[in-house]
Amino acid sequence: MEFTHLNREGMPQMVDVSCKDITERIARASGRIYVGSEVIKAIEESKLPKGDIFSVAKIAGIMAAKKTSELIPLCHNIFLSHVDISYSVNKEQGYIEAVSEVKTQAQTGAEMEAITAVLIFLETIYDMCKALKKDMVITDVRLIEKIGGKSGYYIFDE
Amino acid sequence: MEFTHLNREGMPQMVDVSCKDITERIARASGRIYVGSEVIKAIEESKLPKGDIFSVAKIAGIMAAKKTSELIPLCHNIFLSHVDISYSVNKEQGYIEAVSEVKTQAQTGAEMEAITAVLIFLETIYDMCKALKKDMVITDVRLIEKIGGKSGYYIFDE
Amino acid sequence: MEFTHLNREGMPQMVDVSCKDITERIARASGRIYVGSEVIKAIEESKLPKGDIFSVAKIAGIMAAKKTSELIPLCHNIFLSHVDISYSVNKEQGYIEAVSEVKTQAQTGAEMEAITAVLIFLETIYDMCKALKKDMVITDVRLIEKIGGKSGYYIFDE
Amino acid sequence: MEFTHLNREGMPQMVDVSCKDITERIARASGRIYVGSEVIKAIEESKLPKGDIFSVAKIAGIMAAKKTSELIPLCHNIFLSHVDISYSVNKEQGYIEAVSEVKTQAQTGAEMEAITAVLIFLETIYDMCKALKKDMVITDVRLIEKIGGKSGYYIFDE
Amino acid sequence: MEFTHLNREGMPQMVDVSCKDITERIARASGRIYVGSEVIKAIEESKLPKGDIFSVAKIAGIMAAKKTSELIPLCHNIFLSHVDISYSVNKEQGYIEAVSEVKTQAQTGAEMEAITAVLIFLETIYDMCKALKKDMVITDVRLIEKIGGKSGYYIFDE
Amino acid sequence: MEFTHLNREGMPQMVDVSCKDITERIARASGRIYVGSEVIKAIEESKLPKGDIFSVAKIAGIMAAKKTSELIPLCHNIFLSHVDISYSVNKEQGYIEAVSEVKTQAQTGAEMEAITAVLIFLETIYDMCKALKKDMVITDVRLIEKIGGKSGYYIFDE
Numbered sequence: 018m019e020f021t022h023l024n025r026e027g028m029p030q031m032v033d034v035s036c037k038d039i040t041e042r043i044a045r046a047s048g049r050i051y052v053g054s055e056v057i058k059a060i061e062e063s064k065l066p067k068g069d070i071f072s073v074a075k076i077a078g079i080m081a082a083k084k085t086s087e088l089i090p091l092c093h094n095i096f097l098s099h100v101d102i103s104y105s106v107n108k109e110q111g112y113i114e115a116v117s118e119v120k121t122q123a124q125t126g127a128e129m130e131a132i133t134a135v136l137i138f139l140e141t142i143y144d145m146c147k148a149l150k151k152d153m154v155i156t157d158v159r160l161i162e163k164i165g166g167k168s169g170y171y172i173f174d175e
Numbered sequence: 176m177e178f179t180h181l182n183r184e185g186m187p188q189m190v191d192v193s194c195k196d197i198t199e200r201i202a203r204a205s206g207r208i209y210v211g212s213e214v215i216k217a218i219e220e221s222k223l224p225k226g227d228i229f230s231v232a233k234i235a236g237i238m239a240a241k242k243t244s245e246l247i248p249l250c251h252n253i254f255l256s257h258v259d260i261s262y263s264v265n266k267e268q269g270y271i272e273a274v275s276e277v278k279t280q281a282q283t284g285a286e287m288e289a290i291t292a293v294l295i296f297l298e299t300i301y302d303m304c305k306a307l308k309k310d311m312v313i314t315d316v317r318l319i320e321k322i323g324g325k326s327g328y329y330i331f332d333e
Numbered sequence: 334m335e336f337t338h339l340n341r342e343g344m345p346q347m348v349d350v351s352c353k354d355i356t357e358r359i360a361r362a363s364g365r366i367y368v369g370s371e372v373i374k375a376i377e378e379s380k381l382p383k384g385d386i387f388s389v390a391k392i393a394g395i396m397a398a399k400k401t402s403e404l405i406p407l408c409h410n411i412f413l414s415h416v417d418i419s420y421s422v423n424k425e426q427g428y429i430e431a432v433s434e435v436k437t438q439a440q441t442g443a444e445m446e447a448i449t450a451v452l453i454f455l456e457t458i459y460d461m462c463k464a465l466k467k468d469m470v471i472t473d474v475r476l477i478e479k480i481g482g483k484s485g486y487y488i489f490d491e
Numbered sequence: 492m493e494f495t496h497l498n499r500e501g502m503p504q505m506v507d508v509s510c511k512d513i514t515e516r517i518a519r520a521s522g523r524i525y526v527g528s529e530v531i532k533a534i535e536e537s538k539l540p541k542g543d544i545f546s547v548a549k550i551a552g553i554m555a556a557k558k559t560s561e562l563i564p565l566c567h568n569i570f571l572s573h574v575d576i577s578y579s580v581n582k583e584q585g586y587i588e589a590v591s592e593v594k595t596q597a598q599t600g601a602e603m604e605a606i607t608a609v610l611i612f613l614e615t616i617y618d619m620c621k622a623l624k625k626d627m628v629i630t631d632v633r634l635i636e637k638i639g640g641k642s643g644y645y646i647f648d649e
Numbered sequence: 650m651e652f653t654h655l656n657r658e659g660m661p662q663m664v665d666v667s668c669k670d671i672t673e674r675i676a677r678a679s680g681r682i683y684v685g686s687e688v689i690k691a692i693e694e695s696k697l698p699k700g701d702i703f704s705v706a707k708i709a710g711i712m713a714a715k716k717t718s719e720l721i722p723l724c725h726n727i728f729l730s731h732v733d734i735s736y737s738v739n740k741e742q743g744y745i746e747a748v749s750e751v752k753t754q755a756q757t758g759a760e761m762e763a764i765t766a767v768l769i770f771l772e773t774i775y776d777m778c779k780a781l782k783k784d785m786v787i788t789d790v791r792l793i794e795k796i797g798g799k800s801g802y803y804i805f806d807e
Numbered sequence: 808m809e810f811t812h813l814n815r816e817g818m819p820q821m822v823d824v825s826c827k828d829i830t831e832r833i834a835r836a837s838g839r840i841y842v843g844s845e846v847i848k849a850i851e852e853s854k855l856p857k858g859d860i861f862s863v864a865k866i867a868g869i870m871a872a873k874k875t876s877e878l879i880p881l882c883h884n885i886f887l888s889h890v891d892i893s894y895s896v897n898k899e900q901g902y903i904e905a906v907s908e909v910k911t912q913a914q915t916g917a918e919m920e921a922i923t924a925v926l927i928f929l930e931t932i933y934d935m936c937k938a939l940k941k942d943m944v945i946t947d948v949r950l951i952e953k954i955g956g957k958s959g960y961y962i963f964d965e
Contacts, residue, residue, distance in 0.1 A: 019306065020303065020307070022231075022303045029228075029303075029865060031889055033910065034888045037888075069185060070181070070187075072389070077247060079565065080564055081246050084246070087873070088239050089235060090299065090869060091303070091869065092302060093887065094873050095886060097567065098508045099507035100505050124888060129302055132301065132313075137246055140246075145181075145249070148178065148179040151331075152332060154317045155314075155317070159311070160310075171309055188417060189417065191414065193436045193438070199667065229660070233660060237661075241726050245396070251412070252413060253412060256667040257666065278665065336533070336619065336623070338622070339537070344703070344704060347733065349733075386494070386497070389496075392564065393563060393564050404554075404555050404614075405614060406547055406550065406551050406615065406708045406711060407547070440754075453562055456610060457563055459603075461494065467634055471633070474629035543704075546819060550819055553881065571883065572827075572883070573822075594823065652860070653938040654860070661862075661935075691810070702813070709879060719874070720870075720874070720930075721931055722867050723935070760941075769879070772878070772919070780811040783953070786949045789944060790945035790946065791944045795941070805942050
């Protein structure tokens with residue numbers, strides 16, 4: 018096992034992807050925020066006709082995915098051909114779940130972009146709801162699927 | 176209960192903090208990434224003399240905290256007088272835990288900055304270790320303490 | 334008449350606001366985009382339950398206001414205590430009008446932030462609707478009101 | 492007619508351009524700022540040997556074009572092979588007109604980048620002249636031409 | 650002697666300035682780029698009426714100063730009340746010299762902002778002239794003066 | 808001799824690289840900071856086990872290289888396939904030397920990115936050591952090698 022982001026002296030390094038082919042790559046990530054059933058009820062009862070918190074969180078997640086290489090020090094700046102985030106609400110268990118999908122045609126994958134999209138989506142939900150409740154928890158953020166690239170297909174094995 | 180980030184028409188809005196006093200505010204957040212005991216062993220055995228992954232992750236978390244208002248749409252851009260992130264490693268249970276502390280003298284608190292610091296610290300750990308293992312999970316990210324501001328002291332009640 | 338942003342040699346310069354007092358300042362700007370009545374009808378008929386184009390445009394405008402000093406070379410980076418954007422739709426004449434309000438407690442005003450908010454709100458409307466129609470026009474963008482600061486109250490005189 | 496930036500549930504979405512070809516694309520936009528003939532006279536009489544307001548505005552517009560995907564939420568981050576902005580002064584009618592041209596070899600066009608370049612050029616003129624006059628108006632900002640891409644040639648039809 | 654940017658475990662840290670007073674602080678930095686007398690002659694002979702390289706470099710340096718806390722990991726994000734850069738040309742020795750001045754009313758000084766302004770001014774000169782000559786050298790970049798703050802007055806002692 | 812970054816009217820312009828081929832390009836730059844032998848001794852004696860100043864400086868330099876097109880006004884935004892920075896310490900003469908290497912597959916070279924990486928690496932060293940000593944000097948920053956592109960191979964001739 019080897020840390021590709023550390024060189025032989027233990028100094029941080031960017032991976033050199035110069036010799037990799039440009040191929041289609043897709044990454045999907047997911048995560049949850051436990052907001053509690055009361056906050057979910059408040060969201061539903063507000064019957065907001067537009068501009069609701071999910072829309073704001075989605076915009077924030079998409080914009081953050083485009084900023085990933087500014088946030089993660091050794092990440093490459095890549096062109097993203099698609100970023101999408103969907104969500105579902107589990108009222109009984111009191112959580113909101115987000116699933117992101119990021120596509121790129123690049124020399125390196127978009128795993129970090131997919132994770133960033135989920136993290137900032139969930140953090141924005143936190144921000145939008147924190148006046149109601151502070152003890153919300155962001156949890157279970159993981160890469161769920163990765164298609165393309167030398168290391169091939171990956172799916173999270175639960 | 177009221178969503179301060181949505182107006183009466185349900186449109187997103189920034190909270191107007193013009194009339195709030197400038198006071199000392201501190202926020203602390205925490206979170207974990209489950210990397211597994213093998214990755215932790217690899218980190219320890221690498222006996223890296225410098226520049227190790229925790230240092231890179233800490234830099235990333237601090238820099239991201241300063242960018243919070245660019246990431247979270249309705250967050251105010253505030254001056255941060257201090258950002259710190261500490262971490263601990265639980266080898267048996269295979270996780271790394273981060274705790275952030277952010278201080279500001281402002282009209283609004285630094286909760287989101289503290290959470291951003293933790294999230295990007297943990298995501299950078301993911302990035303640095305993903306060549307070894309992909310099924311790592313970022314989890315249990317929460318605000319643990321908040322000092323100052325009109326709403327007063329808050330501590331996460333487990 | 335003197336260009337405060339050019340020095341005696343004609344070189345660009347930032348205005349030195351070191352000696353100005355920190356006071357409450359408010360700026361309001363407005364602007365329109367002519368999209369045509371068919372696009373407005375399409376927006377209304379889509380009966381979008383959430384996440385509609387106005388919400389996305391508002392988020393974009395608020396986030397851009399916070400970025401003003403990165404966009405306008407000689408603008409100071411100031412803390413904004415409030416950014417708001419409201420809009421109205423004139424179906425007959427086929428335009429959407431945006432009005433922004435920005436507040437700050439600073440040594441300089443927030444006129445540019447208010448104008449940026451309107452411009453990027455309107456440009457985002459353009460982006461969201463450009464698959465339907467390309468010959469939309471952004472127009473009538475102006476500062477409508479300015480409160481506070483040495484130069485005192487200003488209102489656009491039509 | 493369909494909003495490509497909203498999905499079937501009305502949530503905002505980025506257009507998936509993964510399957511589009513990389514082709515040469517050019518976009519041109521234009522716009523005006525009415526500053527009044529006195530400000531234009533002041534600009535001319537200042538006989539500024541260098542660093543004049545048009546140069547600052549041009550730099551601002553070019554830099555902003557490169558930032559477009561950070562400003563417009565659902566815009567793709569693309570490589571721009573050329574950004575240019577020219578301008579003309581109409582002393583009688585008291586306006587300054589800017590025309591931008593942006594080129595890219597990408598899976599999507601550069602219309603938004605061309606519009607951003609014009610908007611920020613004009614807003615910078617506003618900033619540079621606002622000590623002289625505040626009731627300036629940014630107006631008539633439009634896409635004037637678009638070459639390349641699946642939807643083909645477009646020219647603004649007056 | 651102690652590294653304020655490393656904690657007792659040798660991990661990087663931001664200095665906590667929460668308890669410092671907000672005071673007027675000024676920093677000045679300088680630096681040179683040796684471009685050779687031929688490039689200087691080319692600049693002079695071009696008799697450029699406007700928008701010359703010094704104006705572009707000055708804009709770049711001012712904008713970069715405002716971005717310092719995004720570039721230098723442990724730097725605080727502070728409000729800058731003034732950024733100025735002046736320059737002189739030494740034709741015989743073939744260099745261009747820049748001097749920056751940055752002012753702030755903050756809990757920490759603006760030394761890094763002053764150095765960033767000089768570095769990016771000089772790097773932009775490099776960029777503007779590199780089609781003519783590549784072996785230019787940026788050199789002698791230093792803090793020349795610092796006023797205000799607990800550590801008091803500092804002047805570079807040659 | 809011609810300034811490619813100024814048009815015939817002397818206005819700044821971006822070079823149009825639309826017609827250039829996408830080829831492999833490498834650029835290397837170097838530079839020094841004179842910190843004095845006492846600071847070097849302090850660094851060595853601190854026997855910091857991790858996170859030392861070189862690691863922080865390297866991260867800063869890599870992240871800045873990715874931001875070059877935001878800093879240098881007329882620089883193109885390009886994908887970087889690799890950024891690396893190595894360093895050496897000359898204790899007798901009291902300086903630290905950095906050498907950067909940047910690779911890209913693009914229509915234009917990465918010279919400015921290589922120089923930015925060195926400048927911000929050195930400036931971060933300054934920031935990390937400034938509590939010990941203020942009269943450090945950044946010097947001898949130059950492009951040392953350039954491979955690929957129409958103008959061909961270049962090596963700094965001392």
